[in-house]
Amino acid sequence: MSVPLPPSRLRARKAVLPTSAVPDGTRRRILEAALQLFASRGFHGASIRDLATALELRPSALYAHFSSKEHVLAELVLMGHEAHHEGLRAALLGAGSEPIEQLRALVRAHTLLHANHPQLAVVVNEEIHSLPPELAAPALALREQSAALLHAVIERGRAQGVFSVPHAGVTAAAISTLGLRLPYWYEPTPALDVDMLADLHVELSLRMLGVQGPPAPAS
Amino acid sequence: MSVPLPPSRLRARKAVLPTSAVPDGTRRRILEAALQLFASRGFHGASIRDLATALELRPSALYAHFSSKEHVLAELVLMGHEAHHEGLRAALLGAGSEPIEQLRALVRAHTLLHANHPQLAVVVNEEIHSLPPELAAPALALREQSAALLHAVIERGRAQGVFSVPHAGVTAAAISTLGLRLPYWYEPTPALDVDMLADLHVELSLRMLGVQGPPAPAS
DNA sequence: GCTATCTGAACGAACGTTCGTTTCGCAAGG
DNA sequence: CCTTGCGAAACGAACGTTCGTTCAGATAGC
Numbered sequence: 065m066s067v068p069l070p071p072s073r074l075r076a077r078k079a080v081l082p083t084s085a086v087p088d089g090t091r092r093r094i095l096e097a098a099l100q101l102f103a104s105r106g107f108h109g110a111s112i113r114d115l116a117t118a119l120e121l122r123p124s125a126l127y128a129h130f131s132s133k134e135h136v137l138a139e140l141v142l143m144g145h146e147a148h149h150e151g152l153r154a155a156l157l158g159a160g161s162e163p164i165e166q167l168r169a170l171v172r173a174h175t176l177l178h179a180n181h182p183q184l185a186v187v188v189n190e191e192i193h194s195l196p197p198e199l200a201a202p203a204l205a206l207r208e209q210s211a212a213l214l215h216a217v218i219e220r221g222r223a224q225g226v227f228s229v230p231h232a233g234v235t236a237a238a239i240s241t242l243g244l245r246l247p248y249w250y251e252p253t254p255a256l257d258v259d260m261l262a263d264l265h266v267e268l269s270l271r272m273l274g275v276q277g278p279p280a281p282a283s
Numbered sequence: 284m285s286v287p288l289p290p291s292r293l294r295a296r297k298a299v300l301p302t303s304a305v306p307d308g309t310r311r312r313i314l315e316a317a318l319q320l321f322a323s324r325g326f327h328g329a330s331i332r333d334l335a336t337a338l339e340l341r342p343s344a345l346y347a348h349f350s351s352k353e354h355v356l357a358e359l360v361l362m363g364h365e366a367h368h369e370g371l372r373a374a375l376l377g378a379g380s381e382p383i384e385q386l387r388a389l390v391r392a393h394t395l396l397h398a399n400h401p402q403l404a405v406v407v408n409e410e411i412h413s414l415p416p417e418l419a420a421p422a423l424a425l426r427e428q429s430a431a432l433l434h435a436v437i438e439r440g441r442a443q444g445v446f447s448v449p450h451a452g453v454t455a456a457a458i459s460t461l462g463l464r465l466p467y468w469y470e471p472t473p474a475l476d477v478d479m480l481a482d483l484h485v486e487l488s489l490r491m492l493g494v495q496g497p498p499a500p501a502s
Numbered sequence: 503g504c505t506a507t508c509t510g511a512a513c514g515a516a517c518g519t520t521c522g523t524t525t526c527g528c529a530a531g532g
Numbered sequence: 533c534c535t536t537g538c539g540a541a542a543c544g545a546a547c548g549t550t551c552g553t554t555c556a557g558a559t560a561g562c
Contacts, residue, residue, distance in 0.1 A: 073412040090507080108327030109413065112552060124554075125508045133552065190409060193292040194328060234475075234483045241464040242457055249456055256453075264453045271490045309541080331518060343520075344542045352518065 072104040074247060079103065079183045082147040091129045093119055095143075098136045103183035107137055107194040137191060138199040144181075144188035145206040151177050152213050163221030164275060170214055171269045174243040175262040182247035189244055214239065221273065228274035239269045291323040293466060298322065298402045301366040310348045312338060314362075317355045322402035326356050326413040356410060357418040363400075363407035364425040370396050371432050382440030383494060389433055390488045393462040394481040401466030408463055433458065440492065447493030458488045 079099040086092045097118045101110035112133055116123040130136045155173035159165045178185045192200050214236050221227035229235045242265050252258055298318040305311045316337045320329040331352055335342040349355045374392035378385045397404045411419050433455050440446035448454045461484050471477055 106325060106327055106413070108325060111550075113550085122509055123552085124510080127553070128507055194325070230486055231475075231483050234480065235487065237464070237468055238461055238484075238487050241460050245456070245460040245463055256450075261453065264450050265457075267449055268454065268457050268491050271493070272487050274490070330516075332516080340541095341543055342518080343544080346519070347541060 073106070074103045074183055074186060077183070080181065081143065082177070082181050082184060083143060086143075090119075090121075094126060094129055094136065095140060099140055099183050099187060102137060102140065102191055103186045107133075107187075107191040134195060134199060137187070138195055140184070140187055141192045141195065141200070141203045142206075144184045145203040145210075147181070147184070148174075148177055148188070149206045149210045152210050156213060156217075163217055163224060163226050164270065166217045167221065167269060167273065168266050170217060171239060171242070171266045172262045174240070175246070175265045176258055178243040178246040179250060179252065179258040179261055182250075185244070185247050211236070211240070218273070226275065229272070235272050238272060242268065292325070293322045293402060293405060296402070299400065300362065301396070301400050301403060302362060305362075309338075309340075309344075313345060313348055313355065314359060318359055318402050318406060321356060321359065321410055322405045326352075326406075326410045353414060353418060356406070357414055359403070360407055360411045360414065360419070360422045361425075363403045364422040364429075366400070366403070367393075367396055367407070368425045368429045371429050375432060375436075382436055382443060382445055383489065385436045386440065386488060386492065387485050389436060390458060390461070390485045391481045393459070394465070394484045395477055397462040397465040398469060398471065398477040398480055401469075404463070404466045430455070430459070437492070445494065448491070454491050457491055461487065 079096050081092065081096060081099070086095060094115070098110075098115055101115055101118060104110075105114075112123045112126060115136075116126060119126075126136075130139075151173045152170055155169040156166055159169035188203070192203060215232070218227060218229070218232055218236055222229065222232060246261075250256075250261065298315050300311065300315060300318070305314060313334070317329075317334055320334055320337060323329075324333075331342045331345060334355075335345060338345075345355075349358070370392045371389055374388040375385055378388035407422070411422060434451070437446060437448070437451050437455055441448065441451060465480075469475075469480065
């Protein structure tokens with residue numbers, strides 16, 4: 065009951081899976097509870113018994129749905145990368161052929177995904193290192209593909225002369241990073257909702273790429 | 284011997300403490316080995332026995348120097364925050380009174396610290412969440428002071444009209460983030476050494492702040 | 503009566519930590 | 533020069549607990 069609060073990385077918020085590919089049922093409940101726990105205490109800091117307690121189950125019951133604790137993490141990590149990659153791909157498809165529009169779409173999607181699914185963003189980016197290489201590999205492959213999307217847009221924009229950057233790789237890293245650290249400080253408020261945040265990240269990204277935007281409001 | 288390689292977050296590089304405040308000896312060796320281990324496997328993923336093995340000691344020997352595993356981490360986390368804060372403070376003192384120069388100094392120092400001490404950066408930013416609140420508190424206080432330094436410079440620049448940002452808080456977060464994610468992708472090479480990287484981060488930061496820099500080289 | 507799900511008990515291993523003993527460098531005393 | 537005593541450091545063995553996981557059996561829905 066009155067156990068001293070364990071340290072927590074993310075304010076407790078209900079974890080929501082970004083996909084409907086996992087049908088309702090115990091398996092989905094396990095994934096959502098594990099997402100919450102792994103995000104707040106880390107993979108090694110959250111035990112199977114913690115997970116079972118959160119689900120009001122006995123530890124052994126989990127093994128009817130997953131073959132090991134690592135496989136639960138692996139599924140979360142893969143799912144997160146899939147949602148991310150699919151989000152970027154869809155955004156790019158919906159944008160026109162102009163690099164500026166494409167970049168706007170990518171940064172918006174990247175920011176919205178990280179802001180709307182902070183726990184998954186944390187687990188995907190931190191706890192993937194707790195997976196053995198063979199379980200992490202599929203996710204890492206997806207990650208490379210996602211990075212390639214951004215690089216391609218930046219390179220095209222540079223070739224067309226609409227982007228002007230001192231160093232494409234460092235700039236791409238900077239833009240990706242905007243989203244990656246979000247879960248650690250951002251929380252939606254009426255004064256700064258996810259949509260405004262995405263617009264701000266687009267603006268910052270374009271500035272880094274040397275695109276002259278509209279003058280900033282006086283505020 | 285041929286144990287299957289455990290997953291690792293950071294390429295193995297010798298961990299160097301950024302301070303000479305810790306005298307040579309076993310205590311310092313423990314801190315450096317723990318830094319290496321905690322950075323690569325995480326606090327919960329690295330055991331006292333792992334640490335002892337790396338030091339060619341028996342687990343019990345460590346307790347002559349630290350009262351618990353948590354206290355080893357706490358010392359690393361505090362030391363990292365102190366080095367960071369002191370680095371920023373010194374950089375700011377060495378800069379003039381112009382916001383642009385002050386920002387350049389802060390971003391340079393921030394980037395150099397993270398690039399030169401990647402393990403410490405990772406431990407400080409990720410593993411601090413494994414500490415009980417009372418051990419994390421001193422470091423968190425320092426962190427707030429460091430953030431305040433950046434905020435103050437941005438606010439002064441904005442008041443003087445040399446910076447023009449759509450949202451000061453989000454821009455400050457973006458600039459901090461540039462350094463925080465460095466350990467995960469950057470490694471010094473002749474083609475991109477730490478000094479060039481710091482310059483690039485300064486340039487990106489000034490662009491985000493709406494400062495017109497020199498035109499980017501054609502490369 | 504088959505299948506899917508969960509329980510209860512238990513397994514061996516690994517965990518952080520404690521404690522009595524041993525080792526060793528070194529200064530003091532004869 | 534040898535002995536003695538001392539404090540710091542490391543050892544070796546063990547502690548109680550928690551870890552991930554297994555498995556035979558109970559339960560429930562089709």
